[in-house]
Amino acid sequence: MDQILDLAATNLLSPIILSFALGVAAALARSDLNIPEAVAKGMSIYLLFAIGFKGGVSVADHGIDATLALSLLAGIALSAALPLIAFALLQVMGNLSRLDAAAVAAHYGSISIVTFVAATSVLTGSGITSEGYMVAVAAAMEAPAILSALWLISRGGDARRMDNDLLREILLNGSIVLLVGSFFIGWITGVDGLVKIEAFIVSPFQGVLCLFLLDMGLVAGRGLRSSSGVLTPGVLAFGVVMPVVGATFGLVTGLLLGVSTGGVALFMVLSASASYIAVPAAMRVALPEANPSIYLTLSLGVTFPFNLTLGIPIYVAVASALTGGQP
Amino acid sequence: MDQILDLAATNLLSPIILSFALGVAAALARSDLNIPEAVAKGMSIYLLFAIGFKGGVSVADHGIDATLALSLLAGIALSAALPLIAFALLQVMGNLSRLDAAAVAAHYGSISIVTFVAATSVLTGSGITSEGYMVAVAAAMEAPAILSALWLISRGGDARRMDNDLLREILLNGSIVLLVGSFFIGWITGVDGLVKIEAFIVSPFQGVLCLFLLDMGLVAGRGLRSSSGVLTPGVLAFGVVMPVVGATFGLVTGLLLGVSTGGVALFMVLSASASYIAVPAAMRVALPEANPSIYLTLSLGVTFPFNLTLGIPIYVAVASALTGGQP
Amino acid sequence: MDQILDLAATNLLSPIILSFALGVAAALARSDLNIPEAVAKGMSIYLLFAIGFKGGVSVADHGIDATLALSLLAGIALSAALPLIAFALLQVMGNLSRLDAAAVAAHYGSISIVTFVAATSVLTGSGITSEGYMVAVAAAMEAPAILSALWLISRGGDARRMDNDLLREILLNGSIVLLVGSFFIGWITGVDGLVKIEAFIVSPFQGVLCLFLLDMGLVAGRGLRSSSGVLTPGVLAFGVVMPVVGATFGLVTGLLLGVSTGGVALFMVLSASASYIAVPAAMRVALPEANPSIYLTLSLGVTFPFNLTLGIPIYVAVASALTGGQP
Amino acid sequence: MKTHKAKRVAIIIEQVMQSRLTDAMSKAGVTGWSVLPVLGGSGSSGAWSREGQVTRGAGMVQVICVVRPDRIDALLEEAFSVVERHIGIVTIGDCEVLRAERF
Amino acid sequence: MKTHKAKRVAIIIEQVMQSRLTDAMSKAGVTGWSVLPVLGGSGSSGAWSREGQVTRGAGMVQVICVVRPDRIDALLEEAFSVVERHIGIVTIGDCEVLRAERF
Amino acid sequence: MKTHKAKRVAIIIEQVMQSRLTDAMSKAGVTGWSVLPVLGGSGSSGAWSREGQVTRGAGMVQVICVVRPDRIDALLEEAFSVVERHIGIVTIGDCEVLRAERF
Numbered sequence A, B, C: 001m002d003q004i005l006d007l008a009a010t011n012l013l014s015p016i017i018l019s020f021a022l023g024v025a026a027a028l029a030r031s032d033l034n035i036p037e038a039v040a041k042g043m044s045i046y047l048l049f050a051i052g053f054k055g056g057v058s059v060a061d062h063g064i065d066a067t068l069a070l071s072l073l074a075g076i077a078l079s080a081a082l083p084l085i086a087f088a089l090l091q092v093m094g095n096l097s098r099l100d101a102a103a104v105a106a107h108y109g110s111i112s113i114v115t116f117v118a119a120t121s122v123l124t125g126s127g128i129t130s131e132g133y134m135v136a137v138a139a140a141m142e143a144p145a146i147l148s149a150l151w152l153i154s155r156g157g158d159a160r161r162m163d164n165d166l167l168r169e170i171l172l173n174g175s176i177v178l179l180v181g182s183f184f185i186g187w188i189t190g191v192d193g194l195v196k197i198e199a200f201i202v203s204p205f206q207g208v209l210c211l212f213l214l215d216m217g218l219v220a221g222r223g224l225r226s227s228s229g230v231l232t233p234g235v236l237a238f239g240v241v242m243p244v245v246g247a248t249f250g251l252v253t254g255l256l257l258g259v260s261t262g263g264v265a266l267f268m269v270l271s272a273s274a275s276y277i278a279v280p281a282a283m284r285v286a287l288p289e290a291n292p293s294i295y296l297t298l299s300l301g302v303t304f305p306f307n308l309t310l311g312i313p314i315y316v317a318v319a320s321a322l323t324g325g326q327p
Numbered sequence D, E, F: 001m002k003t004h005k006a007k008r009v010a011i012i013i014e015q016v017m018q019s020r021l022t023d024a025m026s027k028a029g030v031t032g033w034s035v036l037p038v039l040g041g042s043g044s045s046g047a048w049s050r051e052g053q054v055t056r057g058a059g060m061v062q063v064i065c066v067v068r069p070d071r072i073d074a075l076l077e078e079a080f081s082v083v084e085r086h087i088g089i090v091t092i093g094d095c096e097v098l099r100a101e102r103f
């Protein structure tokens, strides 16, 4: 418990979290502080490229673990299964329509790469290593949740939600392609490649992450301000309960696979996190009647800050305790 | 005197100033060289974040000086008083309308953060330290000048210039929020936080500043080209005289407060510099009849280059001479 | 031969080339991965500034070579002459209209600064030095080709293609001004200046180049997809033959001038490469009837990847073999 | 297809005035609008461009608002009160819309 | 100058639907269009803005399409099939064009 | 509110031609215009998009110009001389304006 509190305190007072808090505060106070869309997108491309590349280099360095394939499969299964659980939970906790519930469920099966990045920062800061291929697991978990959610809706008799164009858009969305692509580039070029671009993708990484989280805070704060009232208390609670439920599934999966302490923590983080970049686009195409204010506010305004501040330290502490690693 | 010339020469041949000169030259020669607005804004966010953060870390490191509160108050007083002096000076030197004169005056009471940043570069380059909280003083000096200038106008019987929305916009404008916010983040996280993001906010800082000044040069050059003729000789002269007058007030303030050599120099720089980012927006809302070509050209096209090239070395040399520090 | 293969293999598996390949693959697979225009432009400004600055510093450091002026003149002559050869070659190989052929020819006389940058990376990686002023030669080679091509057209009786505005736009286009300007800044500030901004323009350079080439790959891939069919086999072949022809002229020039191994290689690269940033704009103004799909696809979709993957290693190996340097 | 008569109002206004304008439009009962970027322009107060600008005081946007013809007067009244002292230009054109029930 | 009658169709639609819309327009025999950015807006589904957004699900664009009057019905038919279930707004205005032979 | 009849001219033209067009418009006595960005489009010369572009040769902008009806012919004459050999499209629509004294 002390460990968790310690980790949580260190985490809460890190430049990353404080930058996010600054963004939220500025938006709630209606400051005109804002980061141009192109700069925000540029930073997200940088982060995806860097995290993918470093994951690939780590795989090149440590060799392929026997559990890599299993981890990928487990990730896909988690991503496909979690929406069903989220959907069931929403039936109990919220009063959302089937469409809104399915759209929300898709987000929680999928993953938030920024949460993943923040978690790897905390792990690195605590000296806990993790499997480099967890980046590939993250990429693998992006899309299956969307298909699950659409299946949930089509079961309700509502057809024609999916076509080939949409399938291609989902499977080849920019984040997946960049993450997987840079993962392979890192894998192929290995440590030699890393040395060449280290000063770009490693050293300034934490700083870019600060500005990116400042932007996420601004967007989340603006969302909370303009959508206040959209979320009922039940739905709000779901935004905090679901990550814990997801993390538990991630924990069990990680333990069964026998991955490292860091690997277990990242499985928890991926399962706990909710998509914000890729899934909303798929939902706008396939379920346009679902209210975006609900899923965007829940994912970015509630679950993301929860994971960032409390979730990650808890998941890391639990993973450490149960795998015998130290946080 | 030799010292000043030396410092001025070093300063004039620094990459920063030469980049600014390149921008001005390119614009005057009507080259199509230009930096996208989003990139320019991204760089200004980076600079504000970095300078605020480093100021906060320095305060965390050296503890709060007894003069911090006094310096803040003195900054606010300077910012509020300088517009009155500028306004009076303009009555004598220029032939501007009351509205135009008040708008210009607001700019000169407020501050230019890029000039401040350039001055800290010169100080660092000369091995002169300054109080970290001068960043907070800079933030405190942004807004009061606007209120002073509006008061000047309302005294003339012209009412309803100010409402709550405008007041919030002035006090919570993006630069102030980012500067103060990152100052607190730096203060809270201290040297530990700095170590994490040093490779982002310290090492590349000078280089980003070069590109930013290239952009400022381009914009200033374009402004000079399209507004040539807008400024009478008297108003032009004001653009060079007022910074020196302001610097004198800053000098006296700094000496009275007993801050370090660098602190005195920065008080001079802040008082001498004219706003370019925040004040124009407030003027467009509150004094739309004032001609923006006048205040933008004067601030960015005349006073900014003057301070950048000659002003800063002079202020630093004077501050050094009068405080017994060495430049 | 082994040397060439080795160099080619190292080159092909470098992060830079793999990033380009990722971009092409993503675009061909119709992923929605894309880099905002402002970010791409920002990166190109960064690259031009950095490469120009470093070239200037190198000249400041090593002094002016007696061959500098000769090299500049030789570059101008090459740029002016190559379009004539390209035009003649196109008459034989392709079935383009005179206008289209002249527009293409202008591109091949001019240069691609990204190809130049990639080549300097390969040289640095192989420990081969080159004259710093080759950056100035690159800048000098941008424009003459355009004038040659317009002369070709005007000879055909088609007048009024050129006016003073266009001439200014050609000679003062953004890339030339930035390249030459930062070259002079580097020259003036020398190693002292470099030290100040090294962490910005040297260390992260390779990494930025990766993301920039990712973007070039995306644009090239999209171009290939949408313009497939525009290029006949003959014109396609020209896109591979012309760089080799150009490189041969560059080789002879370099050998005659007696520049270093790296200098010869860079003369080959400049002559082999085709413009993509500056010349298209001039062609749209002066030869609007020429089909941009042809010259853009050929330059960016065929010749650029050819030079990047096979061309550069070949040119470097040949230059090494013939000058007695080792690759 | 069935279309309905409407008015398309386009207001080019300084960016600093944007929220004041849309607030005023809300007050006039207008519920839908879109904001488009403007890169530069020229007018009686000179030429301007967004290129490389960091100042928040420069630059205009275009607010587009499609309204039912009977709402146009209230809209113009309110919009005018905002643009009155400011630079900018208001145009009103006739148009047809699909799905009039949506606004 | 000689001008020709035409229709100017402006469709504000979610960015995720853009390629589906232009594909449908091609199917309807429309060969020319332009896409303009939209910075933000407000409607029955609330307010939105592009500022700082990285999600691909938010944001709209405006597709502008000038067509010969006789093509308008086919265009609206196809456009409607795309926007039907989605938020967005379709306006049609009269205009004159130069160089009608070009489209 | 009192409005005045005017013409709204929208010219979609290649970015490289923008300054030539606005110079010509000045020559025709037109003093006000605004330039709007265009993200992409399609026409007889194929499809294009701004995404990731660094070349200065690609891309179009939309120049919008509201003029008094009696100025329209001079404007079109001059505009046509610039767009003549270039790709692009010129539309003219009727509109009403507030504050006609301003232009």
Ligand SMILES: Nc1ncnc2c1ncn2[C@@H]1O[C@H](COP(=O)(O)O)[C@@H](O)[C@H]1O
Pocket (backbone or CB within 6 Å): D012, D040, D041, D042, D043, D044, D045, D046, D047, D048, D060, D087, D088, D089, F031, F032, F033, F034, F035, F064, F065, F066, F067, F102, F103
């Ligand atoms: N007639 C016009 N047509 C289109 N835009 C205009 C017109 N007049 C003014 N503008 C825009 O409004 C801005 C301010 O106009 P002004 O108040 O005349 O200086 C200009 O810079 C243009 O962006």
Ligand SMILES: Nc1ncnc2c1ncn2[C@@H]1O[C@H](COP(=O)(O)O)[C@@H](O)[C@H]1O
Pocket (backbone or CB within 6 Å): D031, D032, D033, D034, D035, D064, D065, D066, D067, D102, D103, E012, E040, E041, E042, E043, E044, E045, E046, E047, E048, E060, E087, E088, E089
């Ligand atoms: N009447 C309108 N005029 C202009 N734009 C509108 C209008 N109604 C809706 N929009 C745009 O379409 C988006 C979605 O509208 P809605 O479906 O009403 O929420 C809004 O956010 C605006 O960007």
Ligand SMILES: Nc1ncnc2c1ncn2[C@@H]1O[C@H](COP(=O)(O)O)[C@@H](O)[C@H]1O
Pocket (backbone or CB within 6 Å): E031, E032, E033, E034, E035, E064, E065, E066, E067, E102, E103, F012, F040, F041, F042, F043, F044, F045, F046, F047, F048, F060, F087, F088, F089
């Ligand atoms: N009918 C049209 N409606 C709207 N924009 C068009 C139209 N035709 C052409 N354009 C725009 O003008 C560009 C060049 O057209 P074109 O000369 O037909 O290739 C296109 O890529 C579009 O951006």
Ligand code: NA
Pocket (backbone or CB within 6 Å): A082, A107, A108, A109, A110, A111, A112, A246, A270, A271, A272, A273, A274, A275
């Ligand atoms: Na999840």
Ligand code: NA
Pocket (backbone or CB within 6 Å): B082, B107, B108, B109, B110, B111, B112, B246, B270, B271, B272, B273, B274, B275
């Ligand atoms: Na001041």
Ligand code: NA
Pocket (backbone or CB within 6 Å): C082, C107, C108, C109, C110, C111, C112, C246, C270, C271, C272, C273, C274, C275
């Ligand atoms: Na060449």
